[in-house]
Amino acid sequence: MGMVSSKSKLATEHRTATEAGFHRCWYPVALARDLPPGSAVGRDFLGTRVVAYRDAAGKPVVQSAWCPHLGADLSIGQIVDGRLRCPYHHWSFDAKGACANIPTGDKIPPSARIFTYPAEEAWGLVWAFNGERADFAVPRLPGAAESTIVHQAHERGRRPWDTWVAVSNGVDFQHLRTLHGLPAASMPEQLEVEAGGIEFRVESPYHLQHGRISGTNTFAQHLRIGGDDMFMLFSGAPIEPGSSSGYVVIGVPQGSAEKLPAVETMVERLNAEDAPVLSTMRFRRGLLTASDRHLATYFRYVDAFPCFTPTEQ
Ligand code: FES
Ligand SMILES: [Fe+2]
Structure with missing residues (x-):
C-alpha cells in the first residue's frame, strides 16, 4: 500500500512540474563562438524549439523557432540585414519578434509575432531567460569578472x-x-x-x-x-x-x-x-x-x- 501511494505521489509531482512549465532561469542555449554574425542555430529547449542569431548590432537574439505562418522551423532560415527570414515564404521577423515583411505585400497580421526571450552573452555563452522579462541578472562566477x-x-x-x-x-x-x-x-x-x-x-x-x-x-x-x-x-x-x-x-x-x-x-x-x-x-x-x-x-x-x-x- 505504502509503495502504491508513494509511486502515485511521484507521478503527481512529475505531472505538476511539467504542467507548470520550467523554472524562470537564465539558460545557456549556445556557445557564443557558435553564433557568428549572419548565421542562425536551432536548439530543442524547454519542450519546444528556439532559434538563436545576432542582430545587426551583434547582440544575441533567442526566439521561438516556429513560424506563425505555417510553422516552418525558422532556425533553417536566413539572417538578412540582421533580421530572421523564414525559409519557406520569406516572412521576416525583427529582433523584438514582430513580422517586419511579407514579400507578397499582403497586410501583416498583428499577431504575426514570435516569442522573444531576454538574451545575453556572458562567459562565452549565449543565455536566454525563460520569461517575458528577466527576474535577476545573468549567472556570474563568484570572485571574478569577465575582465579579470x-x-x-x-x-x-x-x-x-x-x-x-x-x-x-x-x-x-x-x-x-x-x-x-x-x-x-x-x-x-x-x-x-x-x-x-x-x-x-x-x-x-x-x-x-x-x-x-x-x-x-x-x-x-x-x-x-x-x-x-x-x-x-x-x-x-x-x-x-x-x-x-x-x-x-x-x-x-x-x-x-x-x-x-x-x-x-x-x-x-x-x-x-x-x-x-x-x-x-x-x-x-x-x-x-x-x-x-x-x-x-x-x-x-x-x-x-x-x-x-x-x-x-
Ligand atoms: S511558413 Fe514561414 S513564411 Fe510561410
Ligand atoms: Fe559533484
Missing part, C-alpha cells in the same frame, strides 16, 4: 537528467568527500538564500570554496587550493523533463593562462565521477539526515521557484 579571468566555455551535449537535480550537487557537501574524495572539503555554516540565487563560502587554512547557485540550473564556484585560484561554472538547459544540454566554463586569473589545463583536468574528473551517478539515479527527496540540511534548504528553494511556460507563438 581567462576563461573557456565548452558544450557537453545531451544529458539524461533535470538541471535542478544536477545543481543540488553544488550544496551536497557530503559527496565532495565520499564521491570525489576531497578530504579538505567542509560544509559552510549557512547558505545565503536570495531571490534567484544561493551563495556560500567555506574557508580553512588549506582552501577556499565560494559557491553560487543562480536559478536552479547553474552552479559556479571559486576554489583556491594550494594558493591556486580556479573558477568553474556548470550549467544546463532543459530539452524536456528529464533531459538537458550541458555547458561548462573554466577560468583562471588573468596572467596565469598556463594553469587553465589543470582546471580543465579537475573539472573533467569531477564530471566523470558525478555523471554515472546522476545519469542512473531515480531522484527522490528521500531520507534526509542532519548533514543534508543544506540540501533540504535547496529543495525548499526549488519548490518555491517560479515557473513559466514558453509560448510557441
Whole structure:
C-alpha cells in the first residue's frame, strides 16, 4: 500500500512540474563562438524549439523557432540585414519578434509575432531567460569578472537528467568527500538564500570554496587550493523533463593562462565521477539526515521557484 501511494505521489509531482512549465532561469542555449554574425542555430529547449542569431548590432537574439505562418522551423532560415527570414515564404521577423515583411505585400497580421526571450552573452555563452522579462541578472562566477579571468566555455551535449537535480550537487557537501574524495572539503555554516540565487563560502587554512547557485540550473564556484585560484561554472538547459544540454566554463586569473589545463583536468574528473551517478539515479527527496540540511534548504528553494511556460507563438 505504502509503495502504491508513494509511486502515485511521484507521478503527481512529475505531472505538476511539467504542467507548470520550467523554472524562470537564465539558460545557456549556445556557445557564443557558435553564433557568428549572419548565421542562425536551432536548439530543442524547454519542450519546444528556439532559434538563436545576432542582430545587426551583434547582440544575441533567442526566439521561438516556429513560424506563425505555417510553422516552418525558422532556425533553417536566413539572417538578412540582421533580421530572421523564414525559409519557406520569406516572412521576416525583427529582433523584438514582430513580422517586419511579407514579400507578397499582403497586410501583416498583428499577431504575426514570435516569442522573444531576454538574451545575453556572458562567459562565452549565449543565455536566454525563460520569461517575458528577466527576474535577476545573468549567472556570474563568484570572485571574478569577465575582465579579470581567462576563461573557456565548452558544450557537453545531451544529458539524461533535470538541471535542478544536477545543481543540488553544488550544496551536497557530503559527496565532495565520499564521491570525489576531497578530504579538505567542509560544509559552510549557512547558505545565503536570495531571490534567484544561493551563495556560500567555506574557508580553512588549506582552501577556499565560494559557491553560487543562480536559478536552479547553474552552479559556479571559486576554489583556491594550494594558493591556486580556479573558477568553474556548470550549467544546463532543459530539452524536456528529464533531459538537458550541458555547458561548462573554466577560468583562471588573468596572467596565469598556463594553469587553465589543470582546471580543465579537475573539472573533467569531477564530471566523470558525478555523471554515472546522476545519469542512473531515480531522484527522490528521500531520507534526509542532519548533514543534508543544506540540501533540504535547496529543495525548499526549488519548490518555491517560479515557473513559466514558453509560448510557441
Ligand atoms: S511558413 Fe514561414 S513564411 Fe510561410
Ligand atoms: Fe559533484
